[in-house]
Each structure stands twice: as structure tokens, then as C-alpha cells.
Amino acid sequence: MGGRFDAIMDRKSEIMLRALGMDYSQYDLTPIAFEYEAMMQAHGFSIDDILGIQREAGVGVTPLLELGNMTDLARSMAPPGHGARIFVKDEAANMAGSFKDRRASMSIHTARLRGYAGVIAATSGNYGAAVASQAARAGLGCVICQEAFDSRHIGQPEILEKSRICEAFGAEVIQMTVGPELFAHMLELLEQTGYFAASLYSTYGISGIETLGYEIAEEVRLRTGAFPDAVVITHAGGGNTTGTARGLRRAGAHQTAIVSASVDLSGLHMASDSDFNRKSFTTGHTGFGVPFATWPDRADVPRNAARALRYMDRYVTVTQGEVFYVTEALAKLEGLERGPAGNTAMAAALAIAREMPRDATLVVQETEYTGAGKHHWAQLAFAREQGVEVRTGDPGDSVPGQSIVIPQRPEQLSVTDVDLARLRRSYVRNALAHAPDGYTPTAVDIGFLAEDTNSDPDWIERAIAGLATGT
Amino acid sequence: MTEEDLTAPARCTPGEWVEIERVLLVPADRAPGLPAETATTPLRMWLKGFACADAQLGEELPIVTMTGRTEHGRLTAVRPGYTHTFGEPPPGMASIGRDLRERLAAWRSAEDPAREPAGETPNPPGPAGGAR
Numbered sequence: 001m002g003g004r005f006d007a008i009m010d011r012k013s014e015i016m017l018r019a020l021g022m023d024y025s026q027y028d029l030t031p032i033a034f035e036y037e038a039m040m041q042a043h044g045f046s047i048d049d050i051l052g053i054q055r056e057a058g059v060g061v062t063p064l065l066e067l068g069n070m071t072d073l074a075r076s077m078a079p080p081g082h083g084a085r086i087f088v089k090d091e092a093a094n095m096a097g098s099f100k101d102r103r104a105s106m107s108i109h110t111a112r113l114r115g116y117a118g119v120i121a122a123t124s125g126n127y128g129a130a131v132a133s134q135a136a137r138a139g140l141g142c143v144i145c146q147e148a149f150d151s152r153h154i155g156q157p158e159i160l161e162k163s164r165i166c167e168a169f170g171a172e173v174i175q176m177t178v179g180p181e182l183f184a185h186m187l188e189l190l191e192q193t194g195y196f197a198a199s200l201y202s203t204y205g206i207s208g209i210e211t212l213g214y215e216i217a218e219e220v221r222l223r224t225g226a227f228p229d230a231v232v233i234t235h236a237g238g239g240n241t242t243g244t245a246r247g248l249r250r251a252g253a254h255q256t257a258i259v260s261a262s263v264d265l266s267g268l269h270m271a272s273d274s275d276f277n278r279k280s281f282t283t284g285h286t287g288f289g290v291p292f293a294t295w296p297d298r299a300d301v302p303r304n305a306a307r308a309l310r311y312m313d314r315y316v317t318v319t320q321g322e323v324f325y326v327t328e329a330l331a332k333l334e335g336l337e338r339g340p341a342g343n344t345a346m347a348a349a350l351a352i353a354r355e356m357p358r359d360a361t362l363v364v365q366e367t368e369y370t371g372a373g374k375h376h377w378a379q380l381a382f383a384r385e386q387g388v389e390v391r392t393g394d395p396g397d398s399v400p401g402q403s404i405v406i407p408q409r410p411e412q413l414s415v416t417d418v419d420l421a422r423l424r425r426s427y428v429r430n431a432l433a434h435a436p437d438g439y440t441p442t443a444v445d446i447g448f449l450a451e452d453t454n455s456d457p458d459w460i461e462r463a464i465a466g467l468a469t470g471t
Numbered sequence: 472m473t474e475e476d477l478t479a480p481a482r483c484t485p486g487e488w489v490e491i492e493r494v495l496l497v498p499a500d501r502a503p504g505l506p507a508e509t510a511t512t513p514l515r516m517w518l519k520g521f522a523c524a525d526a527q528l529g530e531e532l533p534i535v536t537m538t539g540r541t542e543h544g545r546l547t548a549v550r551p552g553y554t555h556t557f558g559e560p561p562p563g564m565a566s567i568g569r570d571l572r573e574r575l576a577a578w579r580s581a582e583d584p585a586r587e588p589a590g591e592t593p594n595p596p597g598p599a600g601g602a603r
Contacts, residue, residue, distance in 0.1 A: 004500065069575060076578040118538060141538040151512035157555040164553045167519065172536040175517040176495070178509055181502050185495060185516070193538065273509040325567060332568025333575070373555035381558035392563035406563040410571065 019197035024302035033448030084356035097369025100130035106204035111196035132169035148175035161373030209243020217251030227253035235260035238308035245311035261348035262289035316415035342368030491544030
């Protein structure tokens, strides 16, 4: 980075150490490996502690709704005897309207406990609303840095709504044009204010999501007599997948399949000024989902607590048009009008439920609030204004950034599987590329990479050998 | 309230809620490796707060933000509001609910002819029923 941000980037480690109150280097084992579980447990909160803190903050204990009409819709297009029972955890019922309240609550709790005067987060999503809401309750100052506009000062209506809600909760919102330098400006603000860095990817944030998986496991067992067979999770930076899966395990639901789902935005560049307003999803998409799965440590903390490859059993994509269709269907069939990005997993669930037997259970683990700007109609109207073609047809024909195709029939809903072996290899390549030149991975590294990719040491050794020979 | 009160004013007085704009990075100072369409534009920011001086739109002024920070920039709006909406029904959207309710009713009566067709809510008969 040129110019005046160079100096601040040089002080990144020092600023983040003060702003997070946590020295990540103590968990390093080698230039590649680190002690993930020790890092996750460093805050010392048990699941009961976290549940207690969240109760006090007004977070969680959201309704688990069985969706009889969506289930019958899946069954109406499934082979005989198929069509799993579909449930949804209505996370929109949280105070700021999404599961992000869980994520924010532990950071705000920690910031208050340690005497910070306020919190800062970089987010254009629901997380900003959650941080602002929790900060208001805790009496803390709050600054939210948002990538909000293209260079013409045109903003996606969903992001403009996020600016509004953050300001409604008393946050100072910095609305910026497109570019990764947002992070450098956040560092400047952290240094200037002495505030706590309420990072999406800190151990606090991810621990806060564990209660979501925990509540789902307990409630489904209570209602059906067994843990859910599958949980479908909208996936972006990896926190939702990681936290939910860890929570399910904490409750003992080790057999529940973890299915991550993202909206396919392949071909769109996340730092492009001209692509910025040609996407109708600002989160839950492959533009975050794939890069963060294959290199989690690109985040704003030294070690990302969200490490999705550790937990994913399956990763699927759906198209923008399919998610908008299912968002409309959910409102009309279930009386549940919710935001589209949070319905990414719902779109995938309708396709996946068809593959599962009727007595199986599938949980969509979140919803998010909707409203002006966030509403799917608002987003489609905006897409058309930006020159994106919106039409009905086969969603498989859509091209991200150029067209959004709304299905004509529910049979057109499908999922595309992402090859997890390819993602794991890509992760291994990135891990090796970030080690010092000439570094040879040790047995400790092989073991760590196997855990971090949910594979095994033999597979990692073969992957490393394959990378070396270019196969 | 007079008509004049409803129009966005072109100048602010101290203490008013305003929005300012500032350039954070000129193109030459932007991060390396950006796509050309991003690299050639300045990194700009907009921010709201309470005006600390009289100013006309386009003039520089200091503001105090909600966290008590003093910032400065060019005045872009006085009493800025929000104008995002719910939009209008896009092609193919309005009929989805009708078609799916009909489809479920038909499927349920085929599954179990004794069972009442789905629906606590009566479904208006649709012309096309594009679900089948």
C-alpha cells in the first residue's frame, strides 16, 4: 500500500495486540502449525458461561420452527419415501435481527469487562447491526466501517439498510468506497480511539455462535427424540459453519452432517469497483466462502478462529435466483418473511431434503431480518437498475453479474457440490506459501494440516507431494 | 411544518445533523494489486455527525460524531435521511406463492384423498398454475 497507510500497516501487530487484548503468538507451534483448541479455550468461558452471558444480553433462545409446508413441497418432488422434515432456527428473532447477535455478544461482554470505552468492527453485513445493538446496551461507543458505495456513490440497498440500522442503534458509521484499504482505516481508528477490535473472526465471536449449534441439537432431540441428521449452514467467512458445528459437538451431536451452502458469485471480483453493485448478495456467497475456506488467516486477526474446512462434511452452491425464489416461497407458504442472504441455506435445504428419507430431520440454522433495502424485491429492482438481466427460466443458465434467473418450478431448485478435496489442496498450497522460503513441513505440520482440513496425515503428505510435482 | 422545512437545506448551522465526505486515499496511494477500475478511483468515505460550524453544501467543516470524535470533510447533506425501499415485484415473483399453494393442495389430495386440501387460507384459483 502506498502513501499514508504504510506507516499504520507497519504497526498492525502492535495495534491489534492492544485492541484484542490477546497475544496469538503464544499458540504458535511452527511457522505453519498452531494450537487451535488452546486458542479457542483461552477466554475461559464454558458453554454454560456463554449461554448465561447471552441470556443477560438478550441474545439467543430463538424459536425452532418446523416447516410443514416447505417439507411437503420437498416431498412433492422427491422419490417415494423421501423428503426430510425441515426445521428452521428463526435467528431473525434476535434483537438486531440475525445470528450475528450471538457473535457480537461475547466481544461486547469482553470489551466491557476489560474497560474498553468502545468497539470497532469492519462489516457491511448484519454483524454491524449486532455490534451496534449490543454496544448500545452495554453503554459502549461503537464505530462500524462499511464498504458501502462504488465510485459513483451508488450503494446496494441492502448495505444502505445496514448503515441505517447501525446508526439507529447509535453507532458511528464510516461508509467507504470499494477497496481492501478499509482495514488500514480501521487500524487508524483503533489506534485513535483505543477501542476494542470486535473482529468477526476472534475466538469471542466464534464461541458466541457455538450456542446456536448447541440449542439446535438440544431442541431437535427434545422434539424428535434424536439429534438432527443434517444442519445446513449459510457459509461466507466460515464463522457460521465453525461455530454451529462446534456447538453441535458440544451437545454430543457428532453424527449430524454439516452442510455449508453459499450463493455462487463465481467470476465477480470482490475488490472491483464495477462488479461491486452487480451482485445481489453481500454475504453468504462464494466470494468469501471459497477464499476463507482455503485460507482462513486472511482475516483481520493473526489466527482466524473460523476454520470451516475442519467441520464441513459437504459444501454446496446455489444461484441468486434460487435463493430469491425460496425467499418468496418461505413468506407465502410459511408466513416467514425473512432476508434473502440468510435463506441461502434454505434454498439448498429444499434440494437436499429430497435426497433424504422422510423420517430424517434437516435443520436450516438461521434466518435474518428483512425490510426496506434488504427485501428481495428491493434487491432485484436494484439489480435491474444496474443492468443485470432478471428473468424467469432455468436458474442453471444464470451468469453472476450478468443475469439472475428465477426458477419457474420448484423442481428447478438444485445444489452444486463443491469438490472438498480441491479446497483442501488449495488450503495446503496456501499454508505452504505463507511459510518462510525453503521451510520443510514437519510431522507437527502434517498433523495440524490434517486436522485443519478434516483429512488425515497420509492424505496431506500425498497432497504436498502432488503440489511439488504439479499434479 | 412549512414546505421549506421539508426541502433538504443547502446549508447547515452548528449543532445540525449532517453528512460529510472526505478522500482517504488518492489513486496514487491505493493498495497494490487492485483491479484497474478500482485503482484509478480515490478511496472516499462518508460520515454523519453534528456540524461544528455554518457551511454550504460542498464547503469544508468539522463535525463531532456519535462517538465524540472530531472529523472534517466536505458537507454533502444536511439532515440526511434514508430513502431505500421495498422495490416492486420483479418478473415471475408475484405468482410464486399462488402457484406453490395450488401445487401443495393438489399433491396433498393425491397423497391422501381423505385429507382436506392444504390450507387454512383459501387459494384463489390461478389461471396458469405454472407449477406442474
